Amino acid sequence: MRVIWTPExxxxxxxxxxxxxxxxxxxxxxxxxxxxxxxxxxxxxxENSWAAPEEHHRRFQxxxxxxxxxxxxxxxxxxxxxxxxxxxxxxxxxxxxxxxxAAWPGYSYLIQAVQHGRAAEIHSWQLRNDxxxxxxxxxxxxxxx
Amino acid sequence: xxxxVTVLVPTALRQFANNQETVSYDGDTVGAILNSLxxxxxxxxxxxxxxxxxxxxxxxxxxxxxxIRYLEKANTPVxxxxxxxxxxxxxxxxxxxxxxxxxxxxxxxxxxxLIMPEVTIEGQKKLKAARVLMIGAGGLGAPMGLYLAAxxxxxxxxxxxxxxxDSNLQRQVTxxxxxxxxxxxxxxxxxxxxxxxxxxxxxxxxxxxxxxALELFKDYDIIADGxxxxxxxxxxxxxxxxxxxxxxxxxxxxxxxxxxxxGAADGPCYRCLxxxxxxxxxxxxxxEGGVLGVLPGIxxxxxxxxxxxxxxxIGEPLIGRLLRFDALKxxxxxxxxxxxxxxxxxxxxPTITGxxxxxxxxxxxxxxxxxxxxxxEITPVELKQNLDAGERIVIVDVxxxxxxxxxxxxxxxxxxxxLGDLPARMHELNTADEIVMxxxxxxxxxxxxxxLQEAGFRKLKNLTGGILAWSDTVDSxxxxx
Numbered sequence: 001m002r003v004i005w006t007p008e009x010x011x012x013x014x015x016x017x018x019x020x021x022x023x024x025x026x027x028x029x030x031x032x033x034x035x036x037x038x039x040x041x042x043x044x045x046x047e048n049s050w051a052a053p054e055e056h057h058r059r060f061q062x063x064x065x066x067x068x069x070x071x072x073x074x075x076x077x078x079x080x081x082x083x084x085x086x087x088x089x090x091x092x093x094x095x096x097x098x099x100x101x102a103a104w105p106g107y108s109y110l111i112q113a114v115q116h117g118r119a120a121e122i123h124s125w126q127l128r129n130d131x132x133x134x135x136x137x138x139x140x141x142x143x144x145x
Numbered sequence: 146x147x148x149x150v151t152v153l154v155p156t157a158l159r160q161f162a163n164n165q166e167t168v169s170y171d172g173d174t175v176g177a178i179l180n181s182l183x184x185x186x187x188x189x190x191x192x193x194x195x196x197x198x199x200x201x202x203x204x205x206x207x208x209x210x211x212x213i214r215y216l217e218k219a220n221t222p223v224x225x226x227x228x229x230x231x232x233x234x235x236x237x238x239x240x241x242x243x244x245x246x247x248x249x250x251x252x253x254x255x256x257x258x259l260i261m262p263e264v265t266i267e268g269q270k271k272l273k274a275a276r277v278l279m280i281g282a283g284g285l286g287a288p289m290g291l292y293l294a295a296x297x298x299x300x301x302x303x304x305x306x307x308x309x310x311d312s313n314l315q316r317q318v319t320x321x322x323x324x325x326x327x328x329x330x331x332x333x334x335x336x337x338x339x340x341x342x343x344x345x346x347x348x349x350x351x352x353x354x355x356x357x358a359l360e361l362f363k364d365y366d367i368i369a370d371g372x373x374x375x376x377x378x379x380x381x382x383x384x385x386x387x388x389x390x391x392x393x394x395x396x397x398x399x400x401x402x403x404x405x406x407x408g409a410a411d412g413p414c415y416r417c418l419x420x421x422x423x424x425x426x427x428x429x430x431x432x433e434g435g436v437l438g439v440l441p442g443i444x445x446x447x448x449x450x451x452x453x454x455x456x457x458x459i460g461e462p463l464i465g466r467l468l469r470f471d472a473l474k475x476x477x478x479x480x481x482x483x484x485x486x487x488x489x490x491x492x493x494x495p496t497i498t499g500x501x502x503x504x505x506x507x508x509x510x511x512x513x514x515x516x517x518x519x520x521x522e523i524t525p526v527e528l529k530q531n532l533d534a535g536e537r538i539v540i541v542d543v544x545x546x547x548x549x550x551x552x553x554x555x556x557x558x559x560x561x562x563x564l565g566d567l568p569a570r571m572h573e574l575n576t577a578d579e580i581v582m583x584x585x586x587x588x589x590x591x592x593x594x595x596x597l598q599e600a601g602f603r604k605l606k607n608l609t610g611g612i613l614a615w616s617d618t619v620d621s622x623x624x625x626x
Contacts, residue, residue, distance in 0.1 A: 018410075024238060050236070059238035064205040064212065067232050071155065080156045084235050090366055091239040099237035102203040104192065106157030109237070116455075117410030118389035121363065129160075131191065 002138045003029075003082070003108055003124050005040035010141055012043045014119035017087035017112040023056040024048060026086040029108060030074045038082040038108060044070060060086050083108030083124075090115060093123040095134050103127040108137055147171035150178050150223050153230040161188040175208055176219030178229055193231070205232040245270040245299075251343050255297055268457045273299035273344075275456035278365040280304050280353060280381055282329040284441030285371030285395050285448060287319040292449035294337040294344055298456065301337070302365060304349040305329045308546045316438035326550075353377060355500035358384040368408075369393040369452050371445065375422040376503035382407055382415035383500055386491045391455060391464075395448040400437050400472040402444030405463050405482065406451060408491070412464035417485035422507040440472050517591055523606040525615040528581060532557055539578045540608075543567060543593040544585055552612060552624040554583065564589045567596050576602050583608040583615075585626075 016025050026048055031041040048056055049063040062084065074080055084107060088096075093113040095103070103109060105127045113120040125134040151169050154162050162168060163186070170181040183190040193204050200206070206213045207230040213221045223229070247255070247269070258264040258272075277298050279286050282305040293301055309317075309324040309332055324332040330348035337346055349361060353372075362368060362384050370381040370392055378396075385392040385408035392408045394415065407414045447468065454460045467480040490497045523531075531538060540557050542549065543564040553559060562570050564584070574580065580602065582590035587610050594607045608615070616623040 026235070050238075055238075060236060062235040064207070064232040064234055067235060068207065068230065086237060088239045092363065096237065096239055102234065102236040104155075104157040104233045104235075106160055107233075113389075115366065115389040116391050120389035129188075 001108070001126060002037045002140055003040065003110070004037055004140045004142065005029075005043075006143055007141055009040050009043045010122070013085050013110070013112050013122065016045050017114045017119050018117060020048075020087060021114050021117045022089045024058065024060040024087050024089060026060040026062055026084060028062075028070050028084055029082045029110065030070070030077075030079050031082050032079055033082060040082060041079060043085070046070075057089055081107070083110065083126075085110035085112060087112045087114050093121045095125050100127070100131070100134070103131075103134075105129045105131070109134075110139075148173060148223050148225040148227070150225075151228045152178060152182055153228060155231055155233055157233060158189060158192060158231065161192065162186045173222060174219065175206060175213050175221045175223060175229055178223060179206070179219070203234040203236055205234055206230070207232055245273050247273075248343070251297070254341075254343070258296070263459050264457060268459070269297060271458065272297045272453065272456050275367065276300040276302070276365045277367045277369060277452055277456070278302040278304065278362060279369045279371060280377065281371040281373070282317075282319070282333045283307075283313070283371060283373065284316045284397060284436065285445040286333075287317040288442050288445035289369060289371060289449040289452070290319060290333060290337055291340065292446060293452060294341045294346070296449075296453050297341065298344060298452070300345045300347070300365075302347040302349060302361075303330060303333060304351065304353050304361065305333075306350055306352050306547055308550055310546050316436065316441050318442065328547075353380060355380060355503065358500060359388065362388055362390060365390065367391055367393060367452055367455055369395075369448055371395060371448065373397075375507045378415060379422065379506060380500065380503045383490050383497060386414050387499070393448055393451045393455065395444050397436055397441050397444050399434055400440060402440055402447075402470045402472075403467055404444060404447045404451065404470075405467045406455070409462070409464045411484070413482045413484040414488060414491040416490050417488045418467065418482055420485070420489070424508060437472055443472070444470060517594065517607055521594065521606055522609045523581060524609050525617075525619045528608060528615075529619045537579065538581055539574065540581045540583050541574065541590075541593065541597075542583050543589050544612075548585060548626070551626050552616070554612065554615060554623070555620075559583075564593050567593050571597060571600055571602075574602070576604070579604045579606075581606045581608050583611060585611045586613055587611040 027043060027045040029040050030044060031039045046062045046066055048060045050056060050059045050061040071081055088111055093111040095109060108124050108126055110122060110124045112122045124137040124139050126137055127134055149169055149171055151167050153167055154165060159165060170178050172178040172181060183193060193201060195201055208221055209228055255269050258269050259266055275298050277293060279290060282303050307329050309320045309327050309329055311325050313320060319336045320332050328350060330350050334346050334348050358380055368381060368385050368390055370378060372378060381392055390408060391406055393406050395404045406412060451463055454462055465482050467482050469478045486492055489495060540554060540559045542559050542561050545563050549561055582594045584590040587607060591607050594605050597605055612623060613625055616625045
C-alpha cells in the first residue's frame with residue numbers, strides 16, 4: 001500500500017508535532033482509498049485524550065466520540081479514515097510495543113519522530129492482519145496539479 | 146419477535162467482514178449481536194477479543210450514541226432498529242516496554258548522581274535511556290568516552306577507523322603503550338566496558354561518509370563531533386541538521402579549544418558560524434600544528450558535560466554560544482552565535498537538502514596536482530624486476546597507518562612515513578638512496594615526491610598506480626581496498 005499526500009500535509013504534521021513537543025500529538029488522515037493506494041485529502045489534528053496528562057510525553061489516545069465524529073464526517077464527504085498520525089518525541093519513527101497492542105489492521109499509522117523539538121523522519125506503517133508485526137508503507141509526497 | 150440490529154463496521158475491519166460497512170443480526174443483547182457477528186466472520190474475533198474472551202482494551206462498543214461500558218456492557222439490551230457501532234480506540238506511544246531499572250551495583254555506582262536533586266534516579270534513567278554517538282576516538286573522544294561511560298550513558302556508539310599510533314599516547318589517555326597498532330575501537334571498547342560493564346557500547350569501525358552518515362545517525366539521540374578535519378565537520382553538521390539531532394561539537398588546536406552545540410531546535414548550526422571552509426592548507430591540523438596534550442582532556446570533558454546536560458535536560462546548554470578556551474592564558478571566553486537566516490542547510494529556504502561531497506566542498510581534490518615527468522614514474526613490473534635484480538631500492542610508503550594494516554609491499558626495504566609527516570621526517574631518508582615513492586593509487590606519493598624533490602632529493606621515482614597496480618600486475622595476494 002502507498003500513501004500519497006502533498007508537501008502541505010507533511011508540513012502540517014511536522015508543525016503540529018513540534019508545537020506539541022515534548023508531548024505526543026495525534027490526528028487523523030482522511031481521504032480516499034483504492035486497492036493499492038491511499039490518497040490523503042485532509043489532515044485533522046485531534047486532542048490527546050490519554051487519561052494521565054503526565055504521561056502525554058509518551059502516550060496518546062484519540063477519544064472514541066472524536067473517532068465517531070470524524071468517521072461520520074468522512075462518510076458524508078464520500079471519504080474514509082485512512083489512518084492516524086502521532087509523534088514520537090526523541091524516539092525513532094518506528095512503532096513501539098505499545099503501538100502494536102493498540103493498533104488496527106487496514107489503517108495507516110504515520111509516526112513523526114521529533115528530536116529535541118524539531119521534526120525529524122516520518123514513516124508509515126500498517127499492522128499485519130495476523131497482528132505479528134508491521135509492514136512499512138511507501139509515502140509519496142507530491143503537489144496537486 | 147427478535148430485535149433486528151444493525152452493526153456498523155469500521156473501515157479497518159471491513160476486510161474481515163466481506164467488505165461490508167453494515168451487517169444486521171437478530172438478538173436481545175449487545176453481546177449476542179457481537180457473538181453472531183464474530184461467528185459469521187471468524188477473523189474479526191482476534192481483533193475484537195483477547196485470547197481470554199475479554200473485549201480488547203482498545204475496542205469500544207457503542208449502542209446508538211452510548212458506550213456500553215457505561216450501560217450494562219455485553220448484557221446491554223437492544224431494541225429493534227438499534228445501531229451497534231464498533232469504535233476502535235486509537236492509542237499508542239513511544240516504546241517503554243522495558244521499564245528502566247537499576248541493579249544494586251548500579252545504584253551504588255551512580256550514588257553521587259542519585260543524591261543530587263538535579264539528577265536523582267529519574268535523571269539517571271534518562272542517562273541510561275540516552276543514545277549518544279561519538280564521532281572519533283582521538284584526543285577529544287578519549288576523555289569524553291571515559292566520562293560518558295562512567296556517567297552511565299546507556300547506549301554509546303563510537304565511529305573511528307584508525308589504529309593506535311605511538312604519537313597518540315601524548316593525549317589520548319584511553320590507550321596504553323600495549324595498544325599501539327591495535328584498532329582504536331577495539332582498545333576503546335575494552336577500556337570503557339572495563340570502566341562500566343552496565344552500558345551498551347557499539348563500535349562502528351568505518352570512515353564516516355555521505356553514504357553512511359544518515360543511516361548511522363538515525364538510531365542516536367545526540368551526536369558528539371570530536372573530529373579534526375573540515376570535511377567531516379561539515380558532514381556531521383549537515384547530517385545532524387537534516388535529521389534534527391543536536392551536535393555537541395568541540396575542536397582543538399595547539400593551546401586553544403572550542404565547544405558549542407549545533408543543530409538544536411532554534412539554535413544555529415556550524416554553517417551559520419562558518420558558511421565556507423577555509424582554503425585547504427590554511428588551517429593546519431593537529432598533526433601539522435601540534436596540540437598541547439592536556440588540552441583535549443579539558444575540552445573533551447567540557448564536551449561530555451554538555452552531552453550529559455542535554456541527556457538530563459537540565460541547565461543551560463551551549464546552544465547559540467561558542468565557548469573558547471585558551472590554555473596559555475588559562476581563560477574562557479564566550480561568543481554569542483546567531484542562526485543565519487540565509488544558512489544553506491538550517492535556514493528557512495535551504496539549498497542543501499541532502500548530503501554532498503564534502504571533500505570537494507572543502508577543496509580537497511583527489512586528482513594529482515603534481516605533474517611528474519615520464520622518467521620519474523616506475524611501473525610495478527619494472528620495480529619488481531629491479532628488486533629481483535638485487536638493486537638497492539628504498540620504498541617510501543606515504544599512506545596512513547590503518548592502510549598499512551590492510552596491505553603492504555613485502556620483501557623490500559619499505560619505510561612507512563605518512564604524507565603529513567614527511568616534511569618533519571625526511572631526515573630519516575638518505576639522498577644517496579634510490580627512492581621509490583608509493584601510496585594506494587599513486588596520487589599522494591606523487592605529492593610526496595614533489596616534497597622530497599623540493600628538499601634536494603634527486604634519485605626519486607613514483608610507483609605508477611600505487612599498491613593497487615602492484616596487486617594487479619605483480620602480487621595478487623596483496624589486498625586491494
